Amino acid sequence: MFSIEDTPLVRKLGAFVSLSEAELRVLETLHKRRRRFIAGPELVHQGQSDQAAYILASGWACSFKMLKDGGRQIVDFQIPGDFLGLRSVLLHISDHGIEPITDMEVTEVSAADLLVAFERHPRLATAILWAASRDEAMVVEHLVDIGRRHAAERMAHFLLELGARLNLVGMGIKTGYACPLTQTHLADALGLTAIHVNRILRQLRERGLVTFQSGIVTFDSYNEMVDFAEFNPAYLNQGGPLLR
Amino acid sequence: MFSIEDTPLVRKLGAFVSLSEAELRVLETLHKRRRRFIAGPELVHQGQSDQAAYILASGWACSFKMLKDGGRQIVDFQIPGDFLGLRSVLLHISDHGIEPITDMEVTEVSAADLLVAFERHPRLATAILWAASRDEAMVVEHLVDIGRRHAAERMAHFLLELGARLNLVGMGIKTGYACPLTQTHLADALGLTAIHVNRILRQLRERGLVTFQSGIVTFDSYNEMVDFAEFNPAYLNQGGPLLR
DNA sequence: CGCCTAGTTGAGGTAAGTCAATTCACGTGG
């Protein structure tokens, strides 16, 4: 497969559909503005609907929901190549917030452009549908994590999934990866408290499974981890393009 | 909006996109076979990939994931008009099981036909993308439920969401609805044990919020329920078609 | 009648939460 450009979006959609020259050119025009955000303050506020989605070019982000009592549930983390706020744009509701975890760079994709592109190039719609389905599969796996796994398995599964995703975009190796998340991020994602996250991480480290210290995740015993967490990455990567 | 037929699929997609005559005709041809399943034994086994998705015409089903230790996480429930196994078909993986909760009737939609329809009628792809996004929004809300709400709020939120969904397809009224789920179903969906579900239901009943007995859910105090569960149905229904 | 499944209730255990104190890393300004 050859590509006239190698943007995160092209790489992502190319995994699902073999893109033609014409389709690649359309994708090129979709990348309107390039924007930067600094870590920390939230980018999109809950309830505020937005007319554009983003594709993450560099950095990490997370999308979350807040509750009245101050609790926060992180729905998922975005790494380079992932969509930000696609669902919000499609459904015209932004019912979640987005936080840049690190400084990050995004390219903006307007909702209107996307819909026009769909009309002219149906395969792009199919590709996006696939990408959205993969995202949903991750949320589903996340749901199983929180609903039916104990804290340690939950953490192990989460760290493995993140590693596998980073691998797919060339940001990790089998033995570990750099990870800018705080224990509070982990807690809000896994439905735990930061304190308990700390204890669980120590437990996993002492068991010789995985070490997460000073921003580095190291798999001390990858195979045992996979076994312990019942991790099956089938939902993350399908071999080649599903549509030729 | 007029329709040459009023199937669950047409009703569902019509909520997102105003369908043309030509598009309606294509949808008609998509409904291949009509099949029936009886309650109980599971329909699609975990790991077994299938070449067709279904649209539920009547009855209830649920999709779930099993864990090695025998635990089960129900991901969502399907009521008439909902897709069954769409994600599996798109991603060519069936990583979850499906259980008919009641006897049910479905219409089959083959993966190949769907992809062809997308090529010829891009708006259909857009419509399905929207429907899939709505499903994802429900899973996200489910995630928040399990991750950050206590058992009672979780249950209240779940019963309200289900009520709102049934309302949309004309199967419930504001004061309650018929519900064939067992306490075990509720437990597996909400990440609890059946025993605890029982206690929580009693608690909600004694607080005068909601009564779930012998297959009937009755909202004893709808507004207080909504407040108690922080229920906001914005993600379920968007006013009219998003694409004209 | 007897069996089976779903629901109900009690007693006691445990995973995870809460509250509180301490340490550590890192910037920033005096």
Place this chain on the structure above:
DNA sequence: CCACGTGAATTGACTTACCTCAACTAGGCG
């Protein structure tokens, strides 16, 4: 250079929401 402040990580003591085990009831159906 050092004092200081701030946010993250760490650890301990105690509480609690939910689980486990176990017994019992109620309804449906051959």
